Amino acid sequence: xxxxxxxxxxxxxxxxxxxxxxxxxxxxxxxxxxxxxxFSLICSWILFLQPNVYVPERTWIxxxxxxxxxxxxxxxxxSKTMLLxxxxxxxxxxxxxxxxxxxxxxKSRYFAALSLFVFAMLGIVLANNFVMMFIFWExxxxxxxxxxxxxxxxxxxxxxxxxxxxxxxxxxFGFMLGILMLWAATGSIVxxxxxxxxxxxxxxxxxxxxxxxxxxCGAVAKSAQFPLHVWLPDAMEGPTPVSALIHAATMVAAxxxxxxxxxxxxxxxxxxxxxxxxxxxxxxxxxxxIATQQDDIKRVLAYSTLSQLGYMIAAVGLGSNEAxxxxxFTHAFFKALLFLGAGSVIVALHHEQNIWKMxxxxxxxxxxxLAFAIGALALIGFPPFSGFFSKDAILARAYxxxxxxxxxxLITAFLTAFYVTRLFVAVFWGKTRSDAxxxxxESPFVMTGPLIILAVFSAVAGFxxxxxxxxxxxREKEFVVLVPTLATAATIIGAGIAIALYRKQGEDRFxxxxxxxxxxxxxxxxxxxxxxxxxxxxxxxxxxxxIVDVGAVRGTSxxxxxxxxxxxxxQVGNLQAYAFLFGLAVVALIYFTIFR
Amino acid sequence: xxxxxxxxxxxxxxxTIGFGGVMLRRNIIIILMCLELMLNAANxxxxxxxxxxxxxxxxxxxxxxxxxxxxxxxxxxxVAVGLAIIVALFRARQTTHVEDIATxxx
Numbered sequence: 001x002x003x004x005x006x007x008x009x010x011x012x013x014x015x016x017x018x019x020x021x022x023x024x025x026x027x028x029x030x031x032x033x034x035x036x037x038x039f040s041l042i043c044s045w046i047l048f049l050q051p052n053v054y055v056p057e058r059t060w061i062x063x064x065x066x067x068x069x070x071x072x073x074x075x076x077x078x079s080k081t082m083l084l085x086x087x088x089x090x091x092x093x094x095x096x097x098x099x100x101x102x103x104x105x106x107k108s109r110y111f112a113a114l115s116l117f118v119f120a121m122l123g124i125v126l127a128n129n130f131v132m133m134f135i136f137w138e139x140x141x142x143x144x145x146x147x148x149x150x151x152x153x154x155x156x157x158x159x160x161x162x163x164x165x166x167x168x169x170x171x172x173f174g175f176m177l178g179i180l181m182l183w184a185a186t187g188s189i190v191x192x193x194x195x196x197x198x199x200x201x202x203x204x205x206x207x208x209x210x211x212x213x214x215x216x217c218g219a220v221a222k223s224a225q226f227p228l229h230v231w232l233p234d235a236m237e238g239p240t241p242v243s244a245l246i247h248a249a250t251m252v253a254a255x256x257x258x259x260x261x262x263x264x265x266x267x268x269x270x271x272x273x274x275x276x277x278x279x280x281x282x283x284x285x286x287x288x289x290i291a292t293q294q295d296d297i298k299r300v301l302a303y304s305t306l307s308q309l310g311y312m313i314a315a316v317g318l319g320s321n322e323a324x325x326x327x328x329f330t331h332a333f334f335k336a337l338l339f340l341g342a343g344s345v346i347v348a349l350h351h352e353q354n355i356w357k358m359x360x361x362x363x364x365x366x367x368x369x370l371a372f373a374i375g376a377l378a379l380i381g382f383p384p385f386s387g388f389f390s391k392d393a394i395l396a397r398a399y400x401x402x403x404x405x406x407x408x409x410l411i412t413a414f415l416t417a418f419y420v421t422r423l424f425v426a427v428f429w430g431k432t433r434s435d436a437x438x439x440x441x442e443s444p445f446v447m448t449g450p451l452i453i454l455a456v457f458s459a460v461a462g463f464x465x466x467x468x469x470x471x472x473x474x475r476e477k478e479f480v481v482l483v484p485t486l487a488t489a490a491t492i493i494g495a496g497i498a499i500a501l502y503r504k505q506g507e508d509r510f511x512x513x514x515x516x517x518x519x520x521x522x523x524x525x526x527x528x529x530x531x532x533x534x535x536x537x538x539x540x541x542x543x544x545x546x547i548v549d550v551g552a553v554r555g556t557s558x559x560x561x562x563x564x565x566x567x568x569x570x571q572v573g574n575l576q577a578y579a580f581l582f583g584l585a586v587v588a589l590i591y592f593t594i595f596r
Numbered sequence: 597x598x599x600x601x602x603x604x605x606x607x608x609x610x611x612t613i614g615f616g617g618v619m620l621r622r623n624i625i626i627i628l629m630c631l632e633l634m635l636n637a638a639n640x641x642x643x644x645x646x647x648x649x650x651x652x653x654x655x656x657x658x659x660x661x662x663x664x665x666x667x668x669x670x671x672x673x674x675v676a677v678g679l680a681i682i683v684a685l686f687r688a689r690q691t692t693h694v695e696d697i698a699t700x701x702x
Binding site: 573574575580 | 618619620627694695697698
């Protein structure tokens with residue numbers, strides 16, 4: 001049974017071949033990369049149609065009785081669905097990239113990194129133990145760094161890449177500690193071995209909660225949850241297909257996927273679940289608020305990604321993995337669609353990203369317009385588009401378990417409708433507000449093709465007959481009417497207000513700086529890192545100046561000099577003085593030998 | 597009757613004179629002579645100890661007297677070396693006064 005290995009290694013070999021052999025032939029490189037992911041897609045599809053199988057594992061590292069890391073793959077319904085999502089959305093984005101990155105100098109490097117990313121992402125999905133998952137987890141972080149910084153000659157891109165990497169490191173550190181603590185308690189890091197061993201940890205509630213929260217830390221960074229969400233909006237400095245692939249559809253969803261994969265750990269700790277649910281809710285609400293005041297088309301989408309990921313994390317925290325995965329599934333389609341639509345707009349406008357310099361694009365770019373409209377409707381959860389069903393599942397779960405989270409979720413749904421409609425109205429309706437917008441033209445088919453396919457999926461992915469093929473659709477028996485009605489009402493009100501406010505506006509009517517600056521969290525981190533660095537530098541400087549310089553270096557020289565000065569007093573140069581001292585010493589010697 | 601105490605008194609006296617000479621005199625030749633005096637004071641006390649320590653067999657202990665011969669030999673050698681140095685010093689400095697020889701002083 002080599003199919004899972006084949007589909008995992010195909011993007012890796014593509015990355016290796018491109019890096020080693022075809023770096024100079026940009027066209028060839030891009031086709032190798034596209035071919036590799038299409039191959040993975042086909043393998044995933046074949047795998048999906050087959051019954052679940054056990055993939056024989058190989059031992060990689062073994063210290064008998066202490067520690068064992070197998071090279072093994074998990075094939076179950078969860079991973080098969082995730083494989084399809086990653087390879088399918090990934091394939092469309094690869095194809096789209098052919099158009100978007102057509103004239104880019106670093107096209108080979110871009111496609112190599114894209115392939116490596118897909119390899120790492122598939123690795124996370126397939127890993128059957130924590131160590132493999134962690135390695136792929138880091139690899140995903142690294143490729144994300146490379147891709148965000150693709151245009152590294154732009155300072156902001158280089159800074160954003162660095163920020164994304166470092167922020168992820170913070171979360172990964174917690175993740176690693178969690179894994180180590182879990183291993184210390186159970187002696188195993190393989191998921192299937194851990195499940196029967198959980199009783200060793202569940203007895204100790206506090207320890208278990210710490211483990212669960214630390215593992216959640218990894219998801220906080222990777223899925224850009226508060227308070228480690230700061231890297232995602234900046235990551236929009238990367239090429240737009242990268243934003244679509246990594247920062248909307250797949251990598252940020254890895255956190256949610258990981259939580260679902262290790263649900264047996266976090267669900268054993270009610271405290272950890274509460275933390276997770278609230279972090280998700282806070283992120284969803286906060287990001288939605290910030291998104292209402294952003295002017296950059298990609299930043300609006302980035303904050304909306306944060307917000308939707310918050311929903312998913314909240315769903316996992318409320319104990320409904322199905323709802324979380326369902327939203328992940330639909331979100332992958334419509335958010336990739338929105339990003340690719342935004343990319344299409346950005347290319348048409350020659351890399352103009354300010355929504356107030358767009359306007360009226362519905363006439364020039366009909367396909368992008370329609371696709372974007374479907375994506376927007378799905379995102380705001382307008383029935384019967386896909387987002388409606390998945391968001392409804394989460395809200396219903398919240399209604400059942402935690403009214404406060406439900407209320408915030410409802411407000412977030414309202415805000416989502418508001419900012420998405422604001423974006424949509426500003427970009428596609430009204431008058432054209434810049435020359436670039438006037439001269440804009442529809443993108444080539446290689447870009448609109450993926451848009452159309454994704455639009456179809458965004459429209460239908462929520463329906464039971466479609467989605468239940470891939471995952472379990474959560475069914476909440478009661479509240480079938482109330483929750484969807486409230487959610488739809490919130491959506492319509494939000495969209496209506498946005499249309500009323502922004503329909504004929506050439507610029508934003510409001511300026512809430514606190515939202516524009518993202519609640520000053522970046523400034524806070526800047527300040528915090530500033531003072532902690534200042535403090536550390538102060539300590540280091542103190543050690544260097546006083547202990548190393550004064551203590552060690554000058555201490556040695558001063559000690560020698562002082563001893564010399566003291567001993568010099570005896571060296572009077574007078575023969576008889578020496579003789580006298582000598583005599584004195586002999587007397588002292590005799591005194592001490594005889595009388596002591 | 598001359599007792600051990602009398603010998604030791606003379607020896608101490610000789611030593612003190614020698615030590616005082618070494619401390620107080622300025623001429624190196626005198627200092628050298630005083631050094632010899634001190635050595636001989638020690639010799640005197642050693643001989644006295646030897647003479648007065650009677651062993652159970654009725655004979656004296658002659659170990660110390662052997663020691664004295666060594667001291668006399670070494671002292672002779674020392675004087676030879678010392679005088680040679682003084683001659684060399686006088687040739688270089690035209691002086692035998694210790695106050696004039698203070699080059700080691702920092």
